[in-house]
Amino acid sequence: MSKKHKEVTEDKFENVEQALSKTEQFIEDNQKMLSIITLAIIVIVGGYWGLKKLYFQPLEQEALNSIYTAQNYFERDSFKLALNGDGNSLGFLDIIDEYGSTKPGKLSKYYAGVCYLHMGDYEQAIEYLSSFSTDDDLVSATRDGAIGDANLELGNKEEAISYYKKAAEFNNEITAPTYLMKLGLLYEDMGDKAKAVEAYSKIKKKYKESPEARSIDKYITRATLK
Numbered sequence: 001m002s003k004k005h006k007e008v009t010e011d012k013f014e015n016v017e018q019a020l021s022k023t024e025q026f027i028e029d030n031q032k033m034l035s036i037i038t039l040a041i042i043v044i045v046g047g048y049w050g051l052k053k054l055y056f057q058p059l060e061q062e063a064l065n066s067i068y069t070a071q072n073y074f075e076r077d078s079f080k081l082a083l084n085g086d087g088n089s090l091g092f093l094d095i096i097d098e099y100g101s102t103k104p105g106k107l108s109k110y111y112a113g114v115c116y117l118h119m120g121d122y123e124q125a126i127e128y129l130s131s132f133s134t135d136d137d138l139v140s141a142t143r144d145g146a147i148g149d150a151n152l153e154l155g156n157k158e159e160a161i162s163y164y165k166k167a168a169e170f171n172n173e174i175t176a177p178t179y180l181m182k183l184g185l186l187y188e189d190m191g192d193k194a195k196a197v198e199a200y201s202k203i204k205k206k207y208k209e210s211p212e213a214r215s216i217d218k219y220i221t222r223a224t225l226k
Helices: 003-029 031-075 079-084 092-099 103-119 122-130 137-153 157-168 176-189 193-206 211-225
Strands: none
Touching (some): 031 092, 079 103, 103 122, 137 176, 157 176, 176 193
8 A cells, every 4th residue: 555545544534533523522512402302302203193192083083973963964955954963963063163173074164065055055155165175086076066056156157167167177977077067058058159068068078978978969959059
């Protein structure tokens, strides 16, 4: 090994040793502070899991138990009881208040909005439906469609069109044809036959197996002749 190479190697080792010494000195000088930080991390992590296990999971289960009766009323079209409860069981509004941070609590906003829609309180329907969000495309489509229905009842036709379009964007055989049909009928009502035909034609081309497609030629012909 050359003398120059040896000196460079020795300098590198010396630098590493100095760095290690500084690290050791820092740890020694700040041992108390580092211990506190470590303890704080343990407490935070442990606290989170404890809170999840002892508070959030039982709360989620309570909410699930509570929403069951309200959902049964909803399925039987007893929207007032579903919304407000029956005196013994909670309604969707109570579940939102008591369990708003849980999944059933959040879902109750959707149910509440649909209840208000069926009860004719369209502004409340829009308020609750707009405050609800989900990653489920099917539920998102029905939420947007319901907001469209509420706006249509209030005479807000342009808003209704906007929400029917959003609802129809979710590409599935269940909801898309329904909202394309509503979109076409609304365009016809507003005198825009070209857009009505466009909406109906999408049903014919993309959703051939849907119930709406069975009679869609009649609607296309009607809109074309208007």
